[in-house]
Amino acid sequence: MTAAGRPRAEAARVPWIVGVSGASGAPYASAVLGGLLDAGQPIDLVVSRAARLTILDETGIALRDRHWKEDLTAWLGREISDVRYWPAGDLAAGPSSGSYPAHGMVVVPASTAACAGIAIGLSKDLLQRAAEVNLKERRRVVVVPRETPVSRGHLQDLIALIDAGAVVLPAAPAFYGAGAGATAGQLIDFVAGKVLDAIGVPHSLFRRWSGQLGGGSAAG
Ligand SMILES: Cc1cc2nc3c(=O)[nH]c(=O)nc-3n(C[C@H](O)[C@H](O)[C@H](O)COP(=O)(O)O)c2cc1C
Numbered sequence: 001m002t003a004a005g006r007p008r009a010e011a012a013r014v015p016w017i018v019g020v021s022g023a024s025g026a027p028y029a030s031a032v033l034g035g036l037l038d039a040g041q042p043i044d045l046v047v048s049r050a051a052r053l054t055i056l057d058e059t060g061i062a063l064r065d066r067h068w069k070e071d072l073t074a075w076l077g078r079e080i081s082d083v084r085y086w087p088a089g090d091l092a093a094g095p096s097s098g099s100y101p102a103h104g105m106v107v108v109p110a111s112t113a114a115c116a117g118i119a120i121g122l123s124k125d126l127l128q129r130a131a132e133v134n135l136k137e138r139r140r141v142v143v144v145p146r147e148t149p150v151s152r153g154h155l156q157d158l159i160a161l162i163d164a165g166a167v168v169l170p171a172a173p174a175f176y177g178a179g180a181g182a183t184a185g186q187l188i189d190f191v192a193g194k195v196l197d198a199i200g201v202p203h204s205l206f207r208r209w210s211g212q213l214g215g216g217s218a219a220g
Contacts (some may be wrong), residue, residue: 015042015084016199017095017105017134019127022050023146025109025171026058027184030076031192032108033083035203039196042082044095044102045072046127049088050111088125095130104140105131106195109171112147112154119160135164142198144191146171167198177214 002008016036020029029051036043045068047055052063055075063071068085086093094100107114107127114128123129134141143166147154158168173187186206193205 012101013042013082014101014103015044015082016103016201017044017046017130019105019107019110019114019131020045020047020051020055021107021109021111021114021127022048022052022054023109023111023114024054024058025144025146026051026055026075027188028144028146028171028191028195029108030059031188031205032106032195033076034078035192035196035205036201037076037078037081037083039201039203040081041201042084044084044086046086046088046093046095046130048111048114048125048127050113054109086126088127090126091123091129093126093130096126096133098133098137100133102134102139104142104199105134106142106144106199107131108142108144108192108195109146110143112145112150112157115143115145115154115157115161118143118166119157119164131166135166138165140199141166142169142195143167144169144171144195169194169198176209 018033047063056062059075061071061075065087073080086095117124117128118131121132123132131141143161162168171191173190175182189205193203196203
């Protein structure tokens, strides 16, 4: 207790919130989640309703709210440590409030619908609400859109997100060094590594540019 009789402040768990929305690109989400786990970062996970369809389509895994731990372990193919899962419909969940501790949020992949919703503060589900909250709290928010081609409206939503303080990091892998020989895993890890760079989390998902052309190094 403090002299004023209040409970003494304790070091809070401060997670990164990861929102997975219904754009194609579940492997990007799994690589970012894996990178955060490797770095020992606590994670709060929100998966939109539409993302369940893309995850099912791309991995064969049906992510269930009640069995999320089992399903997430199967999806990531590894043991998961400090992960808290919040159903997307739970608008009373921790990340829906700015008073809930968080370093910030990554939306990966980000659907055009999620980008639009976050850009206008729609908060139609917990993913959009949490992103909105982290923007208003001036925390790091990284959005990884995946759509092509894009309309003027999509681009305007991305500009609105940048104006609100987000980092817009399109799922656009580079082919440094490896060219057409780059594997899907390398391309996925490149995007995930750029996400981790954007939030300042150390990783070894790609080799950094060394200044040597044709050196087979990935960098960006
Ligand atoms: C298999 C599948 C793939 C999809 N891929 C994309 C995509 O790459 N980019 C995108 O913006 N929307 C994509 N969509 C559409 C979104 O899922 C849809 O706009 C949805 O409303 C997004 O909701 P959310 O933002 O709440 O996740 C896809 C839908 C399905 C079923």
